[in-house]
Amino acid sequence: MTDPQPAGLPTAPAPRSLPIRMLAEALGSAGLAATVIGSGIMATHLSDDPGVQLLINAVATAAALVVLIVVLGPVSGAHLNPAVTAALVAVGRVPAREILPTVVAQLVGFVAGAVLANLMFGGAAVSISTTERAGVPLLLGEVVATAGLVAVILTLVLRGQGSWVPAAVGLYIGSAYFATSSTSFANPGITVGRMLSDSFAGIAPANAPAFVGAQLLGALLGVIVVRFVLVPRDVSP
Template identity: 55%
Template sequence: MNPALVRRAAAESVGSAFLALAIVGSGVMAARLSPHDSGLQLLQNSLATGAALVALIMALQPVSASFNPIVTAVERALGTIDTRTAAVLVAAQVLGGLAGTVAANLMFSLAPVTISTHERTGPGLWLAEVVATAGLLVIIFGSIRSGRADRVAFAVGGYITAAYWFTSSTSFANPAVTIARTITDTFAGIAPSSAPAFIAAQLAGGALGLVLVRFLYPQTPHVSVADAATDRKVRS
């Protein structure tokens, strides 16, 4: 494996780990600080997640900052990365997410792995994941392919914070995060039996998002998240 790919995989793993830490850790903290107010818990969880996304993308975008197998798959479909790179990055994202969840559990004096019992199922939730994922892709690639890659961090952080509230599923929109959240029986958890349908809905949302990106930006040069950041750095 070449050094550049190793660095990209490391960035994806670290970013995914801290994203899972933000989601799970803030969920535990919210549940402990506001045990009788689910609305306040969601507000605390969404603000922490959105803020963490802004910081992580800004810091890691020059190396690699997808943190999401669906985003990586769309980059592959658009021809900005090859199949081997995509596979390595997805593996790094999944492993990073799992490591972040274990760390979050340990930080709050829980067992490293606590299988979630939080069932999340039903057509409304699945539709929400399709919508959330498709919207996320439009936000990311719309920003990049319109020459505004420097605003991706803020666009994604703002979108995810809002999507926590306007989707019934609270916008997982990420298979790696979905898998990671199966091993924490806390506010942010999802039962393993519920995860496959969520991931299937996210894949459907990814396909829809890819169609929208290609339709809305048909003649825009193919540029990946990392390439856009690198190009901006060179020109500045």
């Protein structure tokens, strides 16, 4: 694809201007960060059981993803994830020239969403997380989580089944919270946002670079699997 088009929905309206699309990405990323972090804080207020806390966090995040992608998909594609944007560039569904402004808009949104969540629950605007998330098993979980997410999105988009993306992403992330050791961040942008909240959903800054590296590796593996197994180039619409 040469012209900017929303990547998630097959019957998208005429392309919006780049500033509008970047604003949509920033708003969506802020909404996602506020949901992930805010529901994590709320979960610790409601229960002392880690399993219940994780369930609350997972359900809220999965539901928010569906809503955000449905609402913002026709505007910007609702990537809400630098790894997804990079994967869409890799398969030619987003122009390479747009990767930088899109990722910048997402990061601004994730930071703003983290600040908003902190303030909504009476905390400091920024509180650096002290939650340690380290070790090979957790990094492997991030590789798997991100590879799966990218594979799901690209497969549906390249098969012309983009209308399934909102539900598929919500269901995938909701299940991956419990199926992966890392609780499925699967998103370099949300990883940055989660460093800024010392809460249930946080991650210590020292652990974030390895998480981002694992996520980018997972995204690459997801693209490879899609292109060689799930949707070979000669059968893409």
